[in-house]
Amino acid sequence: MKQKIAVAMSGGVDSSVVVALLQKQGYDVFGVTMQVWQDTQDLAIKDAKLVAKNLGIAHHVIDLRKIFEQEVIAYFTKEYLLGRTPNPCVTCNHHIKFGALLNWAKSMGADYLATGHYAKIVQEKDRYLLKKSQSSSKDQTYPLYHLTQKQLANIMFPLADYDKNEVRKMAKDFNLEVANKADSQDICFIVNHNYAQFIEEQTGIKMRYGNFVDKYGNVIGQHKGIHRYTIGQRKGLNIATGKPNFVSHINVVKNEVVLGEEDILLKSLVATNLNFISVDKITKPIKVNVKIRYGAKEAEAKLIPQGDDVLKVEFITPQRAITPGQSAVFYQGDYVLGGGIIQ
Numbered sequence: 001m002k003q004k005i006a007v008a009m010s011g012g013v014d015s016s017v018v019v020a021l022l023q024k025q026g027y028d029v030f031g032v033t034m035q036v037w038q039d040t041q042d043l044a045i046k047d048a049k050l051v052a053k054n055l056g057i058a059h060h061v062i063d064l065r066k067i068f069e070q071e072v073i074a075y076f077t078k079e080y081l082l083g084r085t086p087n088p089c090v091t092c093n094h095h096i097k098f099g100a101l102l103n104w105a106k107s108m109g110a111d112y113l114a115t116g117h118y119a120k121i122v123q124e125k126d127r128y129l130l131k132k133s134q135s136s137s138k139d140q141t142y143p144l145y146h147l148t149q150k151q152l153a154n155i156m157f158p159l160a161d162y163d164k165n166e167v168r169k170m171a172k173d174f175n176l177e178v179a180n181k182a183d184s185q186d187i188c189f190i191v192n193h194n195y196a197q198f199i200e201e202q203t204g205i206k207m208r209y210g211n212f213v214d215k216y217g218n219v220i221g222q223h224k225g226i227h228r229y230t231i232g233q234r235k236g237l238n239i240a241t242g243k244p245n246f247v248s249h250i251n252v253v254k255n256e257v258v259l260g261e262e263d264i265l266l267k268s269l270v271a272t273n274l275n276f277i278s279v280d281k282i283t284k285p286i287k288v289n290v291k292i293r294y295g296a297k298e299a300e301a302k303l304i305p306q307g308d309d310v311l312k313v314e315f316i317t318p319q320r321a322i323t324p325g326q327s328a329v330f331y332q333g334d335y336v337l338g339g340g341i342i343q
Contacts, residue, residue, distance in 0.1 A: 007115070327339050
């Protein structure tokens with residue numbers, strides 16, 4: 001009997017190729033598109049339906065807007081109002097795509113949920129491991145560090161051994177209508193990169209102007225609301241002091257944005273909300289490589305347990321713009337050890 005696979009279809013190239021690949025491999029495939037944010041997904045749903053129709057598979061649209069607003073949007077806006085910089089994709093993967101959607105797929109009789117992520121799942125004995133994809137330039141393990149053993153046992157990443165150029169070529173070979181469609185670049189629910197406007201519309205809060213101050217507390221200008229700034233930011237400050245300025249701290253209580261004339265380099269960070277994949281937990285210091293944001297290079301560091309859900313990360317070389325709210329992801333070679341939220 002053929003295994004039944006639900007494919008999360010975004011209407012893009014990667015997930016469309018996943019459908020065609022799994023069909024070619026002999027699986028019983030059906031597609032599903034998550035509707036997560038109001039009416040901005042019309043084109044994506046239309047493209048997914050078209051691909052599904054032409055490949056001859058059933059396609060479903062599942063309405064996850066309520067849980068998405070509760071788990072992702074509320075978290076996103078709350079974090080910015082606290083002067084932090086969240087990564088909503090991490091939250092979405094954990095609660096929505098590999099939470100609510102995976103549960104729905106299983107209820108529909110699927111053996112697995114497949115997505116177009118560039119990452120690899122490896123089983124060693126009784127444990128599932130998350131490994132970097134074949135394509136180093138497209139590796140997407142960073143936002144997947146929160147996956148649990150139960151989730152990993154029920155998902156598939158069929159693009160693990162391909163790079164983007166190969167996937168686009170396959171899309172053309174499969175005669176997929178989306179073969180030349182551009183990759184999505186930004187957060188799916190933000191229009192025109194305007195985070196501040198989105199936060200104000202969602203919360204109904206018109207943010208107060210406040211002061212830019214230097215490290216001594218001297219007022220050097222006026223900011224337009226703390227939600228418009230993030231640690232390490234240099235562009236868009238619109239303040240002239242005759243020297244470069246970087247955001248070094250956001251003081252929510254005083255409604256102040258602290259600027260420094262030098263980029264902030266820090267030797268350590270503290271992470272909580274931990275999840276481990278290759279082990280259940282760590283109980284003693286361990287050497288790893290760490291990414292402190294999606295686009296960052298890995299840096300050598302030591303993890304030092306501080307409690308049940310607290311880790312100190314000490315870097316060999318100081319790192320710039322360590323940002324509260326972002327995720328720190330820990331690697332051992334090509335494998336994801338785990339990760340947590342920078343505090």
